[in-house]
Amino acid sequence: MSALGSVQEPPPPILPAIVYDELRSYLRESGSTLSPSEALIKAVQQWIAKGRADAIPARGYQWKQLFLPEGSRLRMRNNDSWYTASIINDDLVYNGDAVSPNQMAKQVAGDGRNAWRDLWILLPGQRNWINAARLRAQLVRDAKKIPPTPAEAMTIAAKAMSDALSTALTLVAHANQQAQNTLERRLPKYRRSWDTLEDVD
Structure with missing residues (x-):
């Protein structure tokens, strides 16, 4: 019997009652002559047909x-x-x-x-x-807009971290070299004789 009839069909055991009620309301509002069971059968058949069609490799x-x-x-x-x-x-x-x-x-x-x-x-x-x-x-432009896969994102992040670490190590090495040069310039052998202050009592 159709959704417009007086006898209500019980919801299929795998379909939650709230979804079944929503389907009945939609069929009634849209003026469909299908019963909820007929609509479900059609929906499942179309879903299977689409899945099969999508599985066929595209020709071109x-x-x-x-x-x-x-x-x-x-x-x-x-x-x-x-x-x-x-x-x-x-x-x-x-x-x-x-x-x-x-x-x-x-x-x-x-x-x-x-x-x-x-x-x-x-x-x-x-x-x-x-x-x-x-x-x-x-x-090519559209391909660049596609977000990377999780594996690609991890690779990108790992490379960024590696580059940042390499830059940090270079900066530390440079800072150490500068500090060493400054220290060596302050040692007595590098100081001018007139630059040394005498102790005054």
Whole structure:
């Protein structure tokens, strides 16, 4: 029976009563015709399907640091014409052949062209083309914003501590040398004869 019916279903034994009540309220407010049990079944099925989909390795073309997912398009302008290619499965396909970005740039305009500078990319789901070099720079910037893992953070902290200790030891050694030089200058053999005061009774 639906959530709108008069008979209440008991909460499933693994679901806390407060969560079950929240689900019933949501189904009622949203006008859903699903019962709480049906909604739970659907939610679990979708969760399993998403997990399976996420486990499938993403297809696409790896261009140095840049990953172009399947469905990405590339284009290059030469002599007032645009030449396009697509990422199909794991290949960059231009004129029916699997090529590298550099090979595409050479086929379009000959030697001496820089694929990073000359190719433009349209990622799946995007509306605007972006220059390959700019997309790579954006990727590098974004990677720097990702916080380090705990292991990386410990390595960074250990290096900082090591550098600080090394600097401190250098400063201590320098201070000791300065103190030694000052002491030696005050010894009698280094003092001028006229600089020595006579004792006056």
